[in-house]
Amino acid sequence: MTMRYFEDFKVGDTEEFGNYKTSQEDIIEFATEFDPQPFHIDPDAAKEHFFGGIIASGWHTGSMLMRMIVDNQVLASSSMGSPGIDELRWIQPVRPSEILNAQSEVLSSTPHKYKDDRGFVKFKHTILNQNREIKMTMISTILFGKRPAAEVSQ
Amino acid sequence: MSTRYFEDIKIGDAIEYGSKTLTKDEIIAFAKKYDPQPFHIDEEAAKETIYGGIIASGWHTAAVTMRMMVDNMIDTKASLGSPGINNLRWHKPVFPGDTLRVRSEITDKKRSKSRPTMGTTFGKLEVFNQHDEVVMSFDSIGMMLARNTED
Numbered sequence: 085m086t087m088r089y090f091e092d093f094k095v096g097d098t099e100e101f102g103n104y105k106t107s108q109e110d111i112i113e114f115a116t117e118f119d120p121q122p123f124h125i126d127p128d129a130a131k132e133h134f135f136g137g138i139i140a141s142g143w144h145t146g147s148m149l150m151r152m153i154v155d156n157q158v159l160a161s162s163s164m165g166s167p168g169i170d171e172l173r174w175i176q177p178v179r180p181s182e183i184l185n186a187q188s189e190v191l192s193s194t195p196h197k198y199k200d201d202r203g204f205v206k207f208k209h210t211i212l213n214q215n216r217e218i219k220m221t222m223i224s225t226i227l228f229g230k231r232p233a234a235e236v237s238q
Numbered sequence: 239m240s241t242r243y244f245e246d247i248k249i250g251d252a253i254e255y256g257s258k259t260l261t262k263d264e265i266i267a268f269a270k271k272y273d274p275q276p277f278h279i280d281e282e283a284a285k286e287t288i289y290g291g292i293i294a295s296g297w298h299t300a301a302v303t304m305r306m307m308v309d310n311m312i313d314t315k316a317s318l319g320s321p322g323i324n325n326l327r328w329h330k331p332v333f334p335g336d337t338l339r340v341r342s343e344i345t346d347k348k349r350s351k352s353r354p355t356m357g358t359t360f361g362k363l364e365v366f367n368q369h370d371e372v373v374m375s376f377d378s379i380g381m382m383l384a385r386n387t388e389d
C-alpha cells in the first residue's frame with residue numbers, strides 16, 4: 085500500500101473497506117473480559133432480552149472498527165495517533181455471523197497550529213453490515229505527519 | 239444492592255470506583271486483535287517512539303473502563319443501554335503496570351416524553367492513573383428504567 089500523509093486526506097474523500105466477520109465466540113470472549121452483561125455473554129439469557137439474542141458490546145464494535153481503520157488507513161500512513169472521538173453512536177446492535185464494512189468520509193483537514201510538520205484530519209466512519217444496515221457511526225480525529233520535503237520535490 | 243432506577247439518580251452525584259492494573263501481556267494481546275500498531279505490540283519499535291515503550295490502545299483503556307462501570311455502576315436490571323458517547327479524549331498514554339480507576343459524575347437527566355417509563359442520564363466520566371492524572375475522559379449517556387411514570 086502507498087504511504088499516505090496529511091495532504092493525502094482531502095475533505096469529501098470517501099472510501100470503504102473492512103470485510104470483518106463477527107462470531108459468537110469473539111463476541112462472548114470480548115464481553116466476558118470487558119462487558120459481562122447477560123445479553124453479551126449468555127445466549128440463553130440473551131434470547132429473553134429485548135434484542136432476542138447475543139449482541140456485541142458497543143466497545144467491541146468500536147474496537148472492530150479500529151481494526152478496520154488500522155489495517156486500511158493507519159498502518160500505511162504517517163499517523164501519529166488520535167486525540168479522541170467527538171461522537172460515537174451505537175445505532176443497531178452487531179450480532180454473530182455478520183460481515184461489517186467501514187465507510188470513511190473526510191470531514192475536515194486542519195494543519196497543526198504550532199507544529200508545521202503535521203495536521204489533524206477529522207473523519208466520519210460508518211459501520212454497515214452485509215445488508216447495508218448502519219450499525220455504528222463515529223466522528224473522530226487522527227493526527228498525520230505532512231509529506232516530507234524530500235518526497236514533495238520528487 | 240437494591241436496584242437504582244431513573245428517580246434514584248441525582249444531578250451532581252459523583253462516585254469513584256475500580257482498580258484495574260494493565261499488564262504488558264494484556265496490552266499486547268488486545269492490540270494484536272484490535273489495534274496492531276507497532277507502539278502497542280512491538281517492544282523494540284515502541285522504544286523508538288516518543289513514548290519510549292509499549293502503550294495501551296485507547297480502545298483497550300475504554301474497554302477496561304467499561305468493565306469497571308459494569309462491575310460498579312451499571313445496574314443490569316434498570317439499565318437500557320446507551321446510544322453512544324461524546325467528546326472522548328485520550329489525554330495521556332497508559333503504560334504497562336498503570337492502575338486505572340474511574341470517577342463518574344451525573345451532569346443532567348431527562349425523563350422521556352414519549353416513554354415516561356424511562357429516562358436518560360448524562361455524565362462526565364474520567365479515568366485516572368495511579369499518579370492521579372486523567373488518562374481518558376468522555377461524556378456518557380445512559381438510558382434507564384424509571385420506577386414511576388412521573389417525578
